Amino acid sequence: MRFWQEIREGLIISFASIRANKLRSALTTLGIIIGIVTVTLVGTAINGLNNAFNKSISALGSDTLYVRRGSWFIDSDAEWQKMRKRPPVTLDQVEKVSRQMTLARAVAPFAITRQSVSYKNKNSSSIVVIGTTEDFVNIAGNSVASGRFFTSLEAAGGRPVCSIGNEVATNLFKGEDPVGKRIRVGNQTLEILGVMTKQGSFLGQFSLDNQIIIPVRQYISMFRREEDFEIQIRAVSTEQVEEAKEELRGIMRRIRHVPPGVEDNFAINQQEMFIKTFNRVGGTIASAGLFITGLSLFVGGIGIMNIMFVSVAERTKEIGIRKAIGAKKRTILLQFLAEAAGICLFGGVLGLMIAFPLTLVMNQFLPATMNLTIVGIALLVSAITGVVSGFLPAWRAARMNPVDALRSE
């Protein structure tokens, strides 16, 4: 009860003293404002990067395994050389995996190339062309928005059909329904069966909607590539991904004739690897960013400490009066701590008000929104800055001898 009254009294006094020294308080607060603005913006940006990453990464699916000759992340030249010497993953192997896997919901081959695509007089260059089977639509992130996907018969027969990504549809067919139309891919004419749903971009790098999906046999006949596929395997459930991975590894070793004791000549990739890598890099960036911006808050805190020392010296007499009529050490300490925290909180609120429109601008580039957690943390940090930097001056005030304090002018 008394404690809260003292806090309240402290806040009233601090408010009055901030009002009495407007310019000084404004300048002191500026340090905190800048600190809070930078910390908030960096926090929001990091948050935004995380959101962007998680959104992108979900396209990979947490229940999906990606098998190919090499790992997604190759750390050294030696590893690259080793990977190149491994035998390719053939369509035959894909079919074997598909037949033998018991813990897979869908297994699809995956090969890509870039081609220019045209419809009537419109032309789009550098479109990703994916060769796969009907099972592709059952792998994470892929679904049909209109029309249909090709069937197993069409896939096996290598029919000249395709499904197109959302972006291809809007670029080539303004206002027209693409389903049933024919487009030219390379030197082949393909009939459009359906349009895929919009997926956005992967890590902000390339669009997942600027693509054309064709039957794998058609792909091979069109591009006559050296057969080397990625196999995409969706496990029956997220919980059974690890078991599926073990089963897959066994099958792959068997069909690729890897003798016991020799290391795998293929790599099983999954979403987790991206997350690990990202967390490592992202964590470093985040801590460096927060450290540097934290420095600006620290400088602001020093400003507060400085001004609080001035404030204490100026109000020696007031401290004497308060002590004479019964203020205890704790009361005086609380009063000045409340004042320092008050200035900082005020700066924190102003900082947030400035940072908010800036995060809206930032949102144009990143899915970064200022959430309540960041607001809460910013306010907490500013209050703590106030208390920490106000402590020494407040302690000096609290320890004053009332007789000497009263005598000062």
Next chain:
Amino acid sequence: MPLLELKNIARRYVMGTETIHALRDVSLCIERGEYVALMGPSGSGKSTMMNLLGCLDTPTAGDFLLNGNHVREMDDNELAELRNREIGFVFQSFHLLPRSDALHNVELPLIYAGADSTQRREQALKVLAQVGLAERVHHKPNEMSGGQRQRVAIARALVNNPSILLADEPTGNLDSRTGEEIMALFEALWKQGNTIILVTHEEDVARHAKRIVRLRDGLVASDEPNLNPIIPAQA
């Protein structure tokens, strides 16, 4: 039991290599309801005495009992509580908080005592009315005359119903007419049963009290009743 009991009080200050004996050996008793003037020229130990009586300072030697409390053994926080409960200060230069209005200045001791806000306001308004400032409760010190400021200070001193009203040169910064009004207020408060200690070097002020204690060189030079006190005209 006397309200205030000082037995062989000494107070020394060490300044560098020198020791100053502000009070050498003072014994004094003050009963509840007395009106005492503490007199002495500068250097007599008067200010030290006033700091001790006000529990702003503790003696180096001797015993000091206030309302049965041994003041000498108390720490800072206990002294603060004791001042809050037992002493009402009235200073020469008023010592009001400049940014707070009269009401808040008077409420302050009650805030430190932990009274709830409605009770606080009621009590503060009551004493402000008692000192004749019912109309000026929301004025700040710089919007009031010296006499009014001193009345606010007296109201602040009274608000906690302290055992002692300790006034240090209460008329020192006032013109003689206003000074007389303040002395009339003290007279009225004394008649209502308050114990008043006036610390002053002015004979005219001291002669309002019913007992005069004179200090000289850190010792009590004389301590006698004032048989012919000035009774101020009621303002």
